[in-house]
Every structure is written in C-alpha cells, then in structure tokens.
Amino acid sequence: MTIRRNEPIRVTGKYFSWSTAREKHFEFCPRAYFYQYYAAAGGFEKYSAARQLYKLKHLTTVPFWIKSLLGECLRDWFYDVSGDIPPEKVMRRLLSWRFRKGIKSLSLQEWREDSKKLNLFEHYYEHSDLGDILESVTAALTTAAKKLFQSGLIARLEKVDQVNKVIFNPPLETNLGALKLWFAADLVWQEDGKVNFLNILVENESELSAVRMVLHRLYAMHQLKLSPDKVQSFGFLPSNGIVYRFDDSKLNVSECINHIKDSSAKLLQLHTDELREEEFIKSGNNCDNCRFQEFCRNRSLQLA
Numbered sequence: 001m002t003i004r005r006n007e008p009i010r011v012t013g014k015y016f017s018w019s020t021a022r023e024k025h026f027e028f029c030p031r032a033y034f035y036q037y038y039a040a041a042g043g044f045e046k047y048s049a050a051r052q053l054y055k056l057k058h059l060t061t062v063p064f065w066i067k068s069l070l071g072e073c074l075r076d077w078f079y080d081v082s083g084d085i086p087p088e089k090v091m092r093r094l095l096s097w098r099f100r101k102g103i104k105s106l107s108l109q110e111w112r113e114d115s116k117k118l119n120l121f122e123h124y125y126e127h128s129d130l131g132d133i134l135e136s137v138t139a140a141l142t143t144a145a146k147k148l149f150q151s152g153l154i155a156r157l158e159k160v161d162q163v164n165k166v167i168f169n170p171p172l173e174t175n176l177g178a179l180k181l182w183f184a185a186d187l188v189w190q191e192d193g194k195v196n197f198l199n200i201l202v203e204n205e206s207e208l209s210a211v212r213m214v215l216h217r218l219y220a221m222h223q224l225k226l227s228p229d230k231v232q233s234f235g236f237l238p239s240n241g242i243v244y245r246f247d248d249s250k251l252n253v254s255e256c257i258n259h260i261k262d263s264s265a266k267l268l269q270l271h272t273d274e275l276r277e278e279e280f281i282k283s284g285n286n287c288d289n290c291r292f293q294e295f296c297r298n299r300s301l302q303l304a
Ligand code: SF4
Pocket: 028, 029, 030, 031, 032, 282, 283, 284, 285, 286, 287, 288, 290, 291, 292, 293, 296, 297
C-alpha cells in the first residue's frame, strides 16, 4: 500500500469481518471507514507511510477511556483467583493503577513512539487542558466504582465459579455461515444454565442494540453450544450506575440477521482486490468529530 502526496491511496483488500463498529464507521463517513479499516493497515511498521493514519486510528475519547478502564479492571478482578482481599479494595487498587499508568503515558506522550498508547481526542484536537480532563475522569471513575458496587453486580459476579467464567480476548468472534462476525463484550459467564454477556456502556449506548443481542445468541449457539433462549444480555452505564437487563421478548432475530446480511453485502461490494481512496465518498457531516480530520484536511489540499 502506498501513500504519496498528490496521489490517491490504493490498498489491497485482505480479510473481512463484519461488526456493528464497522457498520457505524461506514455510516459516520465512508472515507473515515476507508482510513480506519484499510489505509491504516501496516502503519504499525516503523517506516510505513500509513503511520499517521495508524496513530489517528488509535485516538480515543474520554468516555471511551473511562469505559475501557472499568472494563479492564473488571476483567482483571473477575479472572483473578488469588487472595481473600475484598473485591472493592482490589477494584479500587486496579483502577488507581491503570489510571495512573494512563496519566503517565499521556504526560510522556508515549503515543508519539507507540501509536497504541493512550491519546485523547479532546486533548489532541480540542486542546482541552490535560489537568481538567484528568480531574473529570477521576470524578467519573470514583462515581462509577461506587455505583458499580451499589448495583449489586460485583456481589453477583463474586459467586461465579472459575469453571463458569468464559475466557476470551476481546473482541469476541462468531459467524453467520462463512461470514466472520466480531463484537465487543466486557465479561461473559455462565450461571444457572444460562450464559450472560456484560457490556460497560457509554452514554449513547444505553440501548444495547437488537443486533448485538443476536450476536450474543449466535456466539452462544456456535461457540458454547447453548440455545438462544439461554442467553441474557446486560449493560452497565457508569454515569447513572444502572445495570440494564436487556429485554429480548420482542427481539426479531430474522430481522437482525437480514440486517447483518444486507450491511455486510454493502461493505463487501467495496472490499475489492484494489480499494481506491476516491471510491469512499466523504460524508463531510462529521468532520469535527472525526479522528482522521488532521490527515483528511491536508489530503484535500494535496489532492486538489
Ligand atoms: S474529516 Fe470529514 S470527510 Fe474526512 S474522513 Fe473525517 S468525517 Fe470524513
């Protein structure tokens, strides 16, 4: 793959797996989708021309940082079998350790050398003061940790036997025929003959989509050999501390399956042997919220 000034990018299409994130990226802006899933590939190599895209691809926002800190700490605690230290103490230690690690990384701007290191959109593009951001994250984490314990979720998870914990490296993978499907979950465990999926949510995710619930069911069927009626989907929203149990009584599985088929067919049409930058139309509606704005705006001038 080459990125040269004054020349459109050309990429060879390799692997394809469908996910709700992939679909959302395409809806956000087809050009941003091209940068995220294709043009940034190979940017992890030190001298790659795609390094700038790879760096921007890993920008995250404050709400997603909070979500990932909580998810990582919850997983660290859930899968750890050692010791009798009360979970509240363990979780607070883990949160404090991971948070301090993030602060150090941000302060040293480690993302300049290693694109996978933490870099915040609000600081990078909006020039928000790092001190103010850290203060707001500290407050949000303190509230979220308190509400997590008040919700009763930790007490419930504490009772899950080791044998009933499903081990995985996010994202989870399942399939629809030969189509690979990826989806996110923070914890998966079995209890009373059922399998439970928990997602830490960000504000606009408080309605866990019907498609995500169907992905949970496909995973249960294919990977755990459990029927769809043995699946429960939960979400924890840190800002209000509510654990949502998602109601599947009105879930229309065939509608969701058709949605995945239509969406993947649309994206696969563009997944050709040679993907061409200009074929991924710029939506132009979300540029101020786009992680690729720095690259894309310069690019417009280069290609003009
Ligand atoms: S800056 Fe705007 S046009 Fe360019 S990729 Fe982002 S959203 Fe699309």
